[in-house]
Amino acid sequence: MSATSTDPTGAESAGTGGNDTYGHKPFKRSRSHFPDRITADGRDGWPVEPGRYRLAVSRACPWASRALVSRRLLGLEDALSLAVADPIQDDRSWRFTLDPDGRDPVLGIRHLSEAYDARERDYPGGVSVPAIVDVPSGQLVTNDYQQITLDLATEWAALHRPGAPDLYPEPLRAEIDEVMEGIYRDINNGVYQCGFASSQQEYEEAYAALFARLDQVSARLADRRYLVGDTITEADIRLFTTLVRFDPVYHGHFKCNRNKLTEDPVLWAYARDLYQTPGFGDTVDFDHIKRHYYQVHTGINPTGIVPAGPDLSGWTTPHHREQLGGRPFGDGTPPGPVPEGERVTPPDAV
Structure with a gap:
């Protein structure tokens, strides 16, 4: 789901799941603009490391909810920390008003758009969840809502809890x-x-x-x-x-x-x-x-x-x-x- 005050879904490009475009044209969900993957071998430059990344979600968004369920089932809570956004956005995107002082306590940002801007300023797309952010740099890594959960189930296997199910056998x-x-x-x-x-x-x-x-x-x-x-x-x-x-x-x-x-x-x-x-x-x-x-x-x-x-x-x-x-x-x-x-x-x- 992304976020802009004019986007009817509130979690895509201001919508609710993945990246969507609205208005008077037929509804179309766009592809993720940042399809990088966090993998065991780090082939995209983002190796799986415990504590390095933060998963940003809205509990309102069905696409982000996939990641929440997968993270729980696989026992990745300690390895991949969680940032939960307010279900209501403002003009600047998903906001962390649920946290003290309105800032995510780990990333130190008020809006998820700040992590997007750290990766690519003024990119042509919406600020969507789920998103994974690199904590040391504050940069967005990926907003590929289709791939994130598949990688949690496979590429993150070394960090799964004992007894974790195989969600993608x-x-x-x-x-x-x-x-x-x-x-x-x-x-x-x-x-x-x-x-x-x-x-x-x-x-x-x-x-x-x-x-x-x-x-x-x-x-x-x-x-x-x-x-x-x-x-x-x-x-x-x-x-x-x-x-x-x-x-x-x-x-x-x-x-x-x-x-x-x-x-x-x-x-x-x-x-x-x-x-x-x-x-x-x-x-x-x-x-x-x-x-x-x-x-x-x-x-x-x-x-x-x-x-x-x-x-x-x-x-x-x-x-x-x-x-x-x-x-x-x-x-x-x-x-x-x-x-x-x-x-x-x-x-x-x-």
Whole structure:
């Protein structure tokens, strides 16, 4: 998600996920401007090192939420520190007003744009999350929201916690990639295509593709606990971060209203199963999600009123998906407790 006061999404280029362009043209998500990778061998000049980098996120953004889930599941909290931005941006981008004195305590900056400027001043793009910043130099390393989590799962393996799951198992990568491609195009990005459609035809085409894919995924999950294989993978993480926002935001705000998530028995149970799995729900902040979308997207919601609903208490009710078998962490173990300072507001308090 990037950030500019005129960007309807608030997390892309002032939007909500990756880099997006809005206005009266068809919705288009642009490619990341800084695709550098942090790798075990440092081939892009950025070697994996514990404590060297800082992950900047907004808990409102589904793309940043992928990184939050991956970081928790893999136990990278000590190796990769976390900067959490205010869900509401100002003209200069994502801001660190949640921290004392309005500055990130590690990077010493008020706005994420300062890390972008340190890397390339006045580059032609939005200030997006997730972003990884090099702490010693204060420079942005990457905002490649598609690649960051894949690298956390593979290139950062030497720093994974004991018992960390394999989120991108090599024998299943071709199938995972295929499943993720359809989910990205029609669901992750599809809700935005609905919400920011500039014509009735454009909206209806995106709407049809979104629900056709949701129906396909629901059928796939009817007799299997996870999308690919019998453990949680990157594919589940990417689907979850859209599903968890569906009823609070996308159903009404983005006009994705054929049905609610809670009205699809399979997807609702699947989403609750993941939400209740350590590493998923303990990274979700519904307050940040709702305030960001409804207060930042003034083109869609000019009053800035944040709806009181929906009722979120159902997220912690029994899902019974364990009856399908599956091993959430494979041969591994659940992550440990949420680090102090990273705990989120429970849904019954929103």
